[in-house]
Amino acid sequence: MTSLSFYGGVGKIGGNKILLEDKGTRILLDFGMNFEEQASYFTEFMPPRKFSSIKDLIALGMLPDLKGIYRRDYCKHNGLNYSERNSVDGVLISHAHLDHLGYVHFLRRDIPVHVSPESKAIMSLFDTVGGGAYNDFCKFNPSFIFIPKKRSDGVKRRTARDGLEERVVNDFSFNKPFKIGNLEVTPYRVDHSLPGAAGFVINTSIGNVIYTGDLRFHGRHKDWSDYFVEKAAESEPVCMLSEGTRIKDSSARTEGYVEKQSTKLIKDKKGVVIANFPIRDTDRLLTFYKTAVSNNRSLVIESRQALLLDLLRLEGVTELPASDDEFIKIFFPRKGWGLIGRTGVPEEQVARDYKSWEKEYLNQSNVVTAGDISKNQGKYVVFMNYFQLNNLLDIQPVPGSVHIRSICEPFSEEMELDEKRINNWLRKFNLYPQNKIHASGHASGNHLFKMVESINPKLLIPIHTEFPELYKEVHKKVKLVNEGKKYQL
Numbered sequence: 001m002t003s004l005s006f007y008g009g010v011g012k013i014g015g016n017k018i019l020l021e022d023k024g025t026r027i028l029l030d031f032g033m034n035f036e037e038q039a040s041y042f043t044e045f046m047p048p049r050k051f052s053s054i055k056d057l058i059a060l061g062m063l064p065d066l067k068g069i070y071r072r073d074y075c076k077h078n079g080l081n082y083s084e085r086n087s088v089d090g091v092l093i094s095h096a097h098l099d100h101l102g103y104v105h106f107l108r109r110d111i112p113v114h115v116s117p118e119s120k121a122i123m124s125l126f127d128t129v130g131g132g133a134y135n136d137f138c139k140f141n142p143s144f145i146f147i148p149k150k151r152s153d154g155v156k157r158r159t160a161r162d163g164l165e166e167r168v169v170n171d172f173s174f175n176k177p178f179k180i181g182n183l184e185v186t187p188y189r190v191d192h193s194l195p196g197a198a199g200f201v202i203n204t205s206i207g208n209v210i211y212t213g214d215l216r217f218h219g220r221h222k223d224w225s226d227y228f229v230e231k232a233a234e235s236e237p238v239c240m241l242s243e244g245t246r247i248k249d250s251s252a253r254t255e256g257y258v259e260k261q262s263t264k265l266i267k268d269k270k271g272v273v274i275a276n277f278p279i280r281d282t283d284r285l286l287t288f289y290k291t292a293v294s295n296n297r298s299l300v301i302e303s304r305q306a307l308l309l310d311l312l313r314l315e316g317v318t319e320l321p322a323s324d325d326e327f328i329k330i331f332f333p334r335k336g337w338g339l340i341g342r343t344g345v346p347e348e349q350v351a352r353d354y355k356s357w358e359k360e361y362l363n364q365s366n367v368v369t370a371g372d373i374s375k376n377q378g379k380y381v382v383f384m385n386y387f388q389l390n391n392l393l394d395i396q397p398v399p400g401s402v403h404i405r406s407i408c409e410p411f412s413e414e415m416e417l418d419e420k421r422i423n424n425w426l427r428k429f430n431l432y433p434q435n436k437i438h439a440s441g442h443a444s445g446n447h448l449f450k451m452v453e454s455i456n457p458k459l460l461i462p463i464h465t466e467f468p469e470l471y472k473e474v475h476k477k478v479k480l481v482n483e484g485k486k487y488q489l
């Protein structure tokens with residue numbers, strides 16, 4: 001018997017959690033967080049309660065009610081009788097966006113997580129710098145445990161300082177099949193807005209099942225997605241789980257378009273260029289790097305991005321600039337006491353404003369401060385997202401400065417509010433209006449339809465889309481599935 005059960009990512013964008021069962025082997029395809037769902041109950045000021053998180057999220061329908069998958073420290077503390085033997089053979093992660101990875105935090109650490117080397121680098125970035133709502137992706141911090149005090153009687157709460165454990169994370173090689181239980185999985189590279197994204201051909205006892213993950217055909221590496229489609233078609237699949245984020249959208253602006261337009265826009269500009277793009281989208285980072293270099297400027301990135309470039313380099317990624325490249329600068333904003341850039345302050349006092357991983361970069365010769373940028377505005381393209389706009393108070397952009405918005409449009413009320421705030425900052429500092437130059441991480445409707453026609457699966461199950469029924473226009477056997485239900489293949 002081969003079956004699929006859906007616990008997220010059905011009829012909505014993101015939060016994929018799919019259980020594939022085949023003759024005694026059980027694997028999860030992604031274990032992500034749906035942002036809209038999360039935001040419909042929680043806010044920054046009322047986050048999930050850590051002491052009861054698994055129980056609460058199951059009660060709210062955000063985590064599946066499955067035994068034998070959740071971490072034992074939480075189960076025990078949450079009073080959940082779920083801690084018997086591990087009940088799945090592995091988790092297959094398509095890529096390291098949080099809507100595919102975010103809830104891995106809640107899984108037992110002995111469930112092997114299979115990821116690409118690049119995804120592993122991003123998981124370890126999350127563990128080091130935070131940024132995901134939940135971490136413990138590679139390292140694992142056992143929680144809610146009392147341990148004896150060292151120097152006196154009594155107990156204390158165990159913390160990360162008492163030692164971290166390791167999650168079982170296996171990195172796969174692209175194009176090379178590997179086994180999880182009875183299943184043979186072949187991962188292929190696909191082009192998406194984050195390094196290391198994969199699509200899978202999964203060989204089951206009844207034939208091949210395709211899982212596309214998220215993908216596009218208009219990025220820097222259309223060839224990767226094309227090759228995946230070719231291999232998926234060759235496998236003559238019995239079933240295909242296909243993303244359909246932009247199924248209604250026909251525009252397919254390319255990464256090349258972003259590079260060309262932004263290069264043209266900043267030519268001859270005298271002031272600073274502020275660019276906002278997804279922080280872990282290294283393809284976009286490369287685009288703005290090229291834009292900067294061809295205009296004789298340097299690209300200024302955050303220390304988090306410098307660390308990401310270094311981690312990816314360790315995993316063998318060579319097409320990206322190194323963190324100490326001559327056209328890369330690392331921005332250290334003023335934080336804490338705000339001592340950076342002040343003269344006469346002891347170095348160790350300046351360093352105290354930053355976290356230990358940040359300090360590693362503080363002495364690198366390409367570090368710049370807001371003062372440095374302010375003095376030489378025509379020399380820089382500065383990455384700056386919404387949360388860093390207060391640095392404009394120190395940079396003081398001169399007339400002739402520009403802002404490039406290279407992220408998606410707001411799609412919720414909350415984002416609209418943020419948008420107003422962003423525009424207030426930009427108006428104040430010679431940066432209004434925003435210049436919108438963006439290319440999506442997801443394939444257009446036309447490309448998705450072409451993909452489905454080429455692969456021609458016996459059965460198509462649309463996921464990661466609000467309009468699954470639209471696939472019926474191009475495929476004769478489309479199954480619309482419901483969350484929480486099990487489907488025999």
Ligand SMILES: [Zn+2]
Nearest residue numbers: 014097099214
């Ligand atoms: Zn996604």
Ligand SMILES: [Zn+2]
Nearest residue numbers: 095097192214
């Ligand atoms: Zn994605």
